[in-house]
Amino acid sequence: MASGVKPRVKVPKSASAGEAIVIKTLISHPMESGQRKDSNGNAIPRSIINRFTCEFNGQSVVDVTMEPAISTNPYFEFEATVPEAGDFVFTWYDDDGSVYNDTQSVAV
Amino acid sequence: MKYKTLTAFAALVISAPIVFAGGADDDTLSIDGEVMVSKTAAPAHMAETGIDTIISGWHFREDDTQAMQLDTFDNPGMIAVDQAMDAWKTVEGTAEKSCASCHEGPESMAGVRAVYPKWNAEAGEMRTLAMQVNTCRTEQMGAEAYKYDGAQMTAMEALISVQSRGMPVNVAIDGPAAEYYEKGKEIYYTRYGQLELSCANCHEQNYGNFIRADHLSQGQINGFPTYRLKNAGLVQTHNRFRGCIRDTRAETFAVGSPEFIALEVYVASRGNGLSVEGPSVRQ
């Protein structure tokens, strides 16, 4: 696991039923591309978050496949429909098998 | 001949930026809706510089870079603030204290960033914010000092800076600070390196012009530590000083050196009146 990985998520605390809301996510991660070399000229192995998902009450909002061209500290902004009160679950999948989670409840 | 042509070309290049003069833009810097003072009258002590308006580096950046600073969430520098918040509450050292043990919440740091570097009468020394943090760590907590420009220190500076966001920079240059101010000023106007460039050559005489593709700012440090897109991380004031001097192809001073402490006093005071923006976002 990359050290100090910290998810940040911005979701409104409440919404009206059926409303579209803007969600922003940012997670601290070096997103080592595999293209860089260390000071001895050896390639630094790729180590990235390769997938990000957002679900609301078990239904998918967005599922993103990520490549090494995503910047350090990956940022995403998208819109979700809130049909009822419930929980947004955000999940980031690391190359090394680590999974980072965050959950945000929304009242209607 | 060839050398002469090159020299002539170099001279042309050096004078060329005036053609491309872009200057600072007129956008408004508001962070989470709070308007910052990003352009204001230069402090009285700058009368001799010929600069009448001091301008935040934010105004010299492209719109997309600027946008990242307008919303606390969009600002990737805030990740470090979150990390430092954990450190703030973490008990370390022989005294078994955390920052919070003495200072409670980080809100108690409001106003601190704005006045540093600051003379410490008890210790009889000029202290940068990093020095103050390390003094706390070693003397109050019995903990190990952070590396002067390491990630932990820079994150802690970001956490402390954000408490003062919007407050005017107000670094004292009188009394015991005067000698640091003078020393820093001397460094500011000294040409360093094979390129023989002083801070003033770029940031006083040519701000608003381009050096190759770089849009030169006034070199204000009210936004430090700053999240640099180039580094994909926070950069500290002394780190930036070192980078600038290195780019003149000079042997540079070390971070935390007496020279950089003095230079920080001088450069910070040139921003007296601008809002504290740290952590800002730059290219």
Next chain:
Amino acid sequence: MDFTRRETLALGGAAALTFVLPFRANAAVDDAIAEFTGGAALADAGVELTAPEIAENGNTVPIAVSAPGATAIMLLAAGNPTPGVATFNFGPLAASQSASTRMRLAGTQDVIAIAKLADGSFARSAKTVKVTIGGCGG
């Protein structure tokens, strides 16, 4: 070691081919698009790509894609060592088929978005982003 004229020419030709980077990158882009579309035709309308004309630093370039009704949008950077950037798959609770992110660009190049639209057809949009190289070591 001796080379005949013909061998030398052949070597030179091979080397030239190896170093014609855009050619190779475009092949990788074409492959990625073909894999996503299954070789279907690409319409010019239906997907919008928002990217800066000039990025101050290639490490963090803000970018946005939008394709109303799309089920997925693939984002490619034609001039990167590997062209893939991200593929957004929109679920039933996506309020719009749009998203923003920040990406790396190895230099000035075309950024390409391919959307799989609601009717199963595909649309393409591309934009050139200039990446500046600073005067002060970036």
